[in-house]
Amino acid sequence: MAIEIKKQKKNNILLYLLIILVLFLIGWIGWSFFKPGEIFQKSDIEDLLPPSSQELIEAKLDIGIILNHSVFQTLSPHITWPLDVPDLGRANPFKVF
DSSP states (O other): OOOOOOOOOOOOHHHHHHHHHHHHHHHHHHHHHHOHHHHTOOOOHHHHSOGGGHHHHTOOOOHHHHHTOHHHHHOOOOSOSSOOOOOOSOSOTTSOO
16 A cells, blocks of 8 residues: 655745736726726816806895894794604503403
8 A cells, every 4th residue: 555645736926916916907907997086076066056046046145144133033933842743552562352
């Protein structure tokens, strides 16, 4: 009966480095080709709205003027706060009927 000694395969680190390098190059070429920064540009509000809405773009909102306006001062609430929440369900949901 012969004894056969098998050599263990060594991990070829150069092969792994070569595979990583090739994958990196493929990713870099794909990133350069598609240029996601140019595909997904953030558009300005002026580009989205029609030219007739230029007054709306330039509008300034002053909360102090709104809160001190006489019409706003005459408004009154028509509900009581906090709202009354009705009791729903049973007090003990695990109790048998």
